[in-house]
Amino acid sequence: MSLTLADVHRIAHLARIEITDEQATAAAAQLNDIFAMIEQIARVDTTGVAPMTHPLDGAQRLRQDAVEAPPDRDELLRNAPAQEDGLFLVPRVIE
Amino acid sequence: MTELAHSGLAQLAQLLESRQLSAVELAESFLARIERHRDLNAFLDVRPELTLQQAREADARRSRGEGGPLLGMPIAHKDIFVTRGWASTAGSRMLKGYMSPFDATVVERLAAAGMVCLGKLNCDEFAMGSSNENSAFGNVLNPWDRAAVPGGSSGGSAAAVAARLAPVATATDTGGSIREPAAFTGVTGVKPTYGRPSRWGMIAFASSLDTAGLLAASAQDCALVFNSMLGFDPRDSTSVQRPDEDFARSLDVDLRGLRIGVPAQFFTQGLQPDVEAAVRAALEQYRQLGASLVDIELPNAPLGIPVYYVVAPAEASSNLSRFDGVRYGHRARQYDDLIDMIKKSRAEGFGPEPKRRILVGTYVLSHGYYDAYYLKASKVRRLIADDFHRAFQRCDVVAGPVTSSVAFNFGEKAADPVSMYLADLFTVPGSLAGVPGLSMPCGFGNRGRPVGLQLIGNYFDEARLLGVAHRYQLATDWHRRVPAGF
Numbered sequence: 001m002s003l004t005l006a007d008v009h010r011i012a013h014l015a016r017i018e019i020t021d022e023q024a025t026a027a028a029a030q031l032n033d034i035f036a037m038i039e040q041i042a043r044v045d046t047t048g049v050a051p052m053t054h055p056l057d058g059a060q061r062l063r064q065d066a067v068e069a070p071p072d073r074d075e076l077l078r079n080a081p082a083q084e085d086g087l088f089l090v091p092r093v094i095e
Numbered sequence: 096m097t098e099l100a101h102s103g104l105a106q107l108a109q110l111l112e113s114r115q116l117s118a119v120e121l122a123e124s125f126l127a128r129i130e131r132h133r134d135l136n137a138f139l140d141v142r143p144e145l146t147l148q149q150a151r152e153a154d155a156r157r158s159r160g161e162g163g164p165l166l167g168m169p170i171a172h173k174d175i176f177v178t179r180g181w182a183s184t185a186g187s188r189m190l191k192g193y194m195s196p197f198d199a200t201v202v203e204r205l206a207a208a209g210m211v212c213l214g215k216l217n218c219d220e221f222a223m224g225s226s227n228e229n230s231a232f233g234n235v236l237n238p239w240d241r242a243a244v245p246g247g248s249s250g251g252s253a254a255a256v257a258a259r260l261a262p263v264a265t266a267t268d269t270g271g272s273i274r275e276p277a278a279f280t281g282v283t284g285v286k287p288t289y290g291r292p293s294r295w296g297m298i299a300f301a302s303s304l305d306t307a308g309l310l311a312a313s314a315q316d317c318a319l320v321f322n323s324m325l326g327f328d329p330r331d332s333t334s335v336q337r338p339d340e341d342f343a344r345s346l347d348v349d350l351r352g353l354r355i356g357v358p359a360q361f362f363t364q365g366l367q368p369d370v371e372a373a374v375r376a377a378l379e380q381y382r383q384l385g386a387s388l389v390d391i392e393l394p395n396a397p398l399g400i401p402v403y404y405v406v407a408p409a410e411a412s413s414n415l416s417r418f419d420g421v422r423y424g425h426r427a428r429q430y431d432d433l434i435d436m437i438k439k440s441r442a443e444g445f446g447p448e449p450k451r452r453i454l455v456g457t458y459v460l461s462h463g464y465y466d467a468y469y470l471k472a473s474k475v476r477r478l479i480a481d482d483f484h485r486a487f488q489r490c491d492v493v494a495g496p497v498t499s500s501v502a503f504n505f506g507e508k509a510a511d512p513v514s515m516y517l518a519d520l521f522t523v524p525g526s527l528a529g530v531p532g533l534s535m536p537c538g539f540g541n542r543g544r545p546v547g548l549q550l551i552g553n554y555f556d557e558a559r560l561l562g563v564a565h566r567y568q569l570a571t572d573w574h575r576r577v578p579a580g581f
Contacts, residue, residue, distance in 0.1 A: 015457040018442035051473030055289040055529020075196035081426035
């Protein structure tokens with residue numbers, strides 16, 4: 001497997017990271033090195049092995065769907081790059 | 096004041112308890128050391144007025160009759176834990192200046208026990224790295240040798256403890272980020288069982304691996320702080336519900352009859368002779384103290400790195416999708432529309448390593464590749480964990496090197512991600528399994544740089560692991576060595 005420049009641009013778009021052609025070229029080389037290392041796992045016989053997604057294999061604990069003391073709204077909004085009237089501001093989405 | 100900084104927690108606790116020393120005096124002495132050694136770049140945010148306010152509160156609590164071994168004891172937090180009062184950046188430009196509206200559970204629990212926060216510690220960006228060269232705020236220097244990396248990602252925590260700028264520091268370990276820097280800086284670093292410490296308020300990297308832990312001068316000091324730090328947290332969905340326990344209860348464990356498993360797979364693959372010599376000497380010391388050495392096999396351990404570099408980036412690409420320049424974090428100045436704003440904000444806010452891992456993770460989770468990568472890696476992960484289950488039927492703890500070499504130089508591996516990833520070869524298998532592990536100093540190797548001994552325990556067997564380390568530290572003095580000038 002070898003990732004092309006077009007692959008890298010497609011992945012970067014999926015990841016929502018802007019990337020220049022120059023950066024994509026460098027990234028392609030590094031990603032191909034990383035995937036060459038990762039390829040080792042393809043040769044492992046995993047017939048009948050259940051995937052392990054969590055160290056303790058525990059079921060996700062659920063909680064009551066009840067309101068807990070929320071942090072202060074103004075404090076939460078204070079870190080927003082743009083906010084007004086208790087709302088986060090983003091560029092116009094609907095014309 | 097040098098003597099104070101070189102004291103263990105138990106000694107400091109006694110001085111505080113007997114009121115020979117106030118929490119304010121103790122905090123001031125460490126703040127002065129932090130100021131004097133700013134060139135190490137271990138700290139990202141120090142606010143003496145806040146620290147002294149916490150110290151005054153601790154003194155007030157004591158005069159009201161409150162006590163406890165950690166009341167008034169200073170600690171510094173890795174910048175992965177969010178804190179009120181001090182900025183929380185995860186070592187990233189993305190979060191420069193971010194002020195959390197709440198404290199992480201770990202921070203909250205330690206503050207409730209009376210610990211005084213000295214500030215926030217530098218680390219690799221989003222805890223991704225093995226040398227601290229990935230911090231957006233500059234390298235942390237290794238106090239033993241300023242040409243050497245301090246290790247990562249908890250490089251600031253390790254350097255701060257090694258230089259005795261803090262008696263203990265929190266840290267996080269996803270693939271080795273506590274144990275590797277502990278080895279490189281000659282301090283004791285402990286990663287508990289996954290799920291023991293709360294992840295709430297820990298800026299997420301890889302949620303099935305991220306584990307909070309400690310760096311300190313000794314295993315005994317870590318045990319003391321774990322008593323207040325670890326425990327069930329309803330706010331973390333993977334937090335383990337178990338009764339509270341005393342992690343110092345096995346410090347006097349009898350090493351006679353203890354079976355130490357020595358995995359063949361940790362003594363191959365480019366293990367450097369200087370590291371091997373120090374580790375073998377430590378194993379021999381254990382044998383002389385009454386333990387028996389058992390040859391064991393962890394046949395799938397060498398697959399740890401490729402599995403990790405599928406699983407961790409997959410989880411990271413998901414976790415880091417929250418950074419969109421909308422609710423918090425960096426937002427680009429110029430953009431065309433919403434998508435363009437998000438793409439430019441992420442391009443500018445993330446450094447090269449998080450970007451690389453997000454790209455890897457996005458790819459391995461993308462349509463058509465999931466089975467070949469993420470699913471396959473999850474299956475091999477179980478084989479790695481099963482190796483540990485089998486090993487612990489034949490031994491009580493596993494011992495070996497933490498890293499294949501002593502601390503490398505700045506720039507040595509920075510241009511080659513795969514060679515950097517291999518720095519975690521011996522620590523990643525335990526992380527994937529979720530078992531507890533520690534690193535403690537066991538000598539010096541090339542260029543006088545410290546060597547670490549890794550001990551890995553069975554699930555929830557931290558107390559014994561700490562005891563086994565403590566017995567070694569009673570018989571040796573590697574952990575008391577402090578770099579020249581500190």
